[in-house]
Amino acid sequence: MSRSEPPLVSLCVPTYNGAPYLRETLSSALSQTYRPLEILIGDDGSTDETLHILTEFQELAERHGKTPVRIWPHRRDRPADNWNFLAAEARGVYLKYLFQDDVLHPDCVAKLVVLAETNDRLGLVFCRRSLQSAVPLPPDYVALYGDVSRGWHRLAAVQSGRDLLSDGGFWQEPANKIGEPTNVLLRRETFWRVGGFDRELVQLVDWDLWLRFLGQGWIGFVPEELAAFRVHDRQLSHTHTESGAAHLDLGKLYLKMLARYDFLPAAVQQETWVRLAAHLQSLHEEVQHLRHHSATAYDRLTATAAELARTQTQFTSEIALRDRHLQEAQAALTAAYATGQTLQTQLTDELTRLGAELAAIHTDRAQLGQQLQQMHTHLQTAAETLQAQAGAIAAYQAQLTAAQHQIAFMEASFFWKLRNRWFALKERLGMK
Template sequence: MPNILEIENIKLSVIIPYWQQREFLLDIITSLEYNLEVNYEIIVLGDRNLLNLDLADILNYLKAQGHQILGFEDSLKTENIFHQAISQAKGELMIWLPYPVIFSSEGLQEAIRILDNNLEVVGVDGNGHSGSIFRKFIWENEIIVKENVIILEQFEWEFQFKHNLKNYNIYKVNKNLYDLRINHILLTDNLRLEVKELPLVSVCIPTYNGEQFIAEAISSVLSQTYSAIELIISDDQSQDYTLAIAQSFQEKTSIPISILTHHPLGLAENSNFCINQSQGKYIKFLYQDDILKPNCIEKMVNLAETDFDIGLVFSPREMFFYNQDNIDLDLINVYQEFANLHQSWFNLNLIQWGTELLADPNLWQHPINKIGEPSTVLLRKSIFEIVAGFDPQLNQLVDLDLWWRILGHFKVGFVNETLSLFRLHSQQKTYQNMQENQAIDLEFYYKIYCHPDYDFLPAMSRQQAFFIYNSILTDLSHPLK
């Protein structure tokens, strides 16, 4: 294939939906380069954040070769994305790849030969596997696309055309065009596709007197686009209708909901209790006054699954006021200071070792918590074999203490998309601490300086924590200074 594609010579357009081929894109590109003897183009489809992902080198290589990278909004339906891709395609023939594959050079060449020698044939069936080659013009004749265009059912390919497909001649090739990747999708003896199970996510909601907001929080969990979820609601002896509201959801969903009660533990210990009760590979905290966007868990798990060393995934959140008509000035200050935490990092990447963030030149600058609250974070449960949970001895910055200890041992993933909503109101612990002048936690900085949990930090960083600790003590001793 020439370095730069010549448009008039492109024979075949290979359309690759990235969201279905994330782990196999490089393999498919390599297979095409080794197996195809005709000029072809690759069209990679993905959301508009695709170029921010860790496959930038692959995409830049494709672009340099003259291939196409097409970005779409997440809300766009698959069939609409496909039709737009077809309109951009330059090849006479088309292949759409809904599943990871290994190309068969013999099968592909035979299919192309059949189409070249038989003009009445519009498509070549892959003989029972996951794709076929078709002439571009039949899509331009208003095919109605169903899901991934081609559906395997009862050993036959079924198509939905606005015009009767029986008027067309579709040829069954004697050789397979390509084989499914066995480590991603299992092909059984009956040619039924068994999709790999999604990892279970334990959504944990520690509650206490949350009747005002708990219904919204639970509803946001049940509305997730990700299906492999268990919901754990751990109540700290609420004195209102929190439990009754939570119980009312149990009969309305197939998602398992566990409602647990116990003697009062406090927020940190209640959160740890949730961790201990969880069965999932991942833990997604949602505090009772916050809300998850529908694609939150799906986006975070997709990133976490790309790298086993990722212990924590976070994303920006949107802050909003509970009472829009009478907003407390202190809450306005909170919003102004903490609305865009992630922008406070000097260097934040899609995936990086947590120790890189702990060495960030902005680490100690305000705001000190540049990751966010528990509702903004997804955790890999196995990390708790190395790192202890939330520290109940801390009054403030309890979540930051856990985040930093995770950063000391694992990689961090960042999804640059708002995936949760953080409600500002006067009943929050942070707000109450501000009113009681307890918003600055001396114990957090002292712990960093002297506790063995932070032995992974360099001496200079631990000394910095001690300087901050002494500075706060001095300010408290001389409040008029």
């Protein structure tokens, strides 16, 4: 098959309270080497930071400007409803689901599309995926659920899905030998032709859809680890196992396989009957066990209720005594509270008086400071005046000293002495 343009792939990410691992998951989506790609995210009413993380991611994708991202927050319903909703909104030739805990290798979509484009009949293409966990997984768990594709006896790159339904390893564990939606690429047209995800199931939703793809189309396989499936106790499958939903799902799927899946080989149908009978027997035994334990539990509850009644009678007087003591203590506390209120009022009044006195002291202090400042200014001015006068006196003193020196010099001179003698002679002669 050849196209003038590469086919659009719709990468669908259903979320619900997935904050712990969501950033890593979304980063792997945006890091895909394949284009054109659109990313569709449907959130099932998350109450943690999921929506905040999704908004950040959408803004980041817009800044890069290469991959459109659309987000739909809606009311929580069954998981399959969200998955089908994203498929209905998708525009791509292919659907590529990525669950909120998982991670895609950068070339995952590209390599799956390359194989899908080789044959129009290929409705489902899957690859190997690794297990990812924060803690070491038990070796027997890894051996069974690590590379689930090893469970097939005859697995080829391209083959009819009915060949795999007739595979000798079909009923060997693990039952789902394709994997989770994260490591699968689906042709959108085939997805809707086989009916999409069944909303009546909660745990075996993906395996049920894979069966319909096997019965009505061709399957492709890329023998590389191109995705990582995260194992942790918060994931949806773990919740369903604890709640018993997985146990009920198994019976529903067996009935569905027998009633609707006429494409199943006779050997598979026969084994399904055997497994359904064993499953119903197991459910019957579990119901009987629950009934027995319910009756025993009822007897224990009756005895416990009688013991509680006796205990209630025994402690009624003690409770009344404690109530009286509590009332007395409450009265004492009330009186102490009233005394405290009075003391608080007195303390408030005293603090008000002291505050007024302190304010007056602050006012007097401010006025005294102003007066001291004025005196300091006057003293500084007087000092400057005295300093100027002292300078003038020193100048006068210097001039006087110079004059005295001049006079002494003149008096010591010959001419001065001659003058004095002249004045003395004039005085003796009576001359004026």
